[in-house]
Amino acid sequence: MADLHAWTLQQISKREATALAATEGPWVRWADQEVIPGWDGFIMIGDDAADGEECNPVAKVNIVEDCEHITLNDPASVLRRCAADRKLIGDVVAERHILVEDCWYTCAAATEERDGGENCDDERRGGACDCGRDARVERRLRIVAEGYGWTESSDG
Incomplete structure (x- = not known):
């Protein structure tokens, strides 16, 4: 359990x-508000982009879904989830x-x-947990760890 705890925190x-690191930019505002009405997200582009430069992701097939995913996983959102975890x-x-x-x-x-x-x-004191606490903690840690890529094969 200690290894799972340490692994998850890592x-x-x-x-x-x-x-x-992503909060350092460069971030630019999405250029076409008509593609996603009311969307106020940002898209990170390469180091060559200047501040305020428009992003034109012509090659994107599912641009609405991609931009929604990016918005839901912006650095501030990730940091909030990490803090909550x-x-x-x-x-x-x-x-x-x-x-x-x-x-x-x-x-x-x-x-x-x-x-x-x-x-x-005296015979039981200091022995293995027999109240179920350690099993509950292990189960809950595994649930959180799975969100970070832990699998049963990670145990080995």
Whole structure:
């Protein structure tokens, strides 16, 4: 699980770095407002383009779909998604093991430092999680990681 956690955070950092680099431009406003009425997006073009130069993507077949995709994945949007994913991951891994008033039934993996209590059965204390917390965290991390390209073969 620690490897999955680290891998996912690394992928988020890569997306953030790419999005931050893209905010440097050059970006130009789409030239033909009639193609996409009311669209206020930008299209990134090569380094040779001057500020304010019109973009004319004649070779594009599905220009409306392409421009909508670009708009939905602009750097600011990517950075918001990365920040939200980091918060979600932080919330997921912060989940505590189950503590029960009768400490004999507290999760074996619970610790005083992390969870605020521990199992009082010397034979179980410090053992593997038996409350389901670790499996839930792993499952949720995998769901987020899949959005960054994680597959079952990535496990190996």
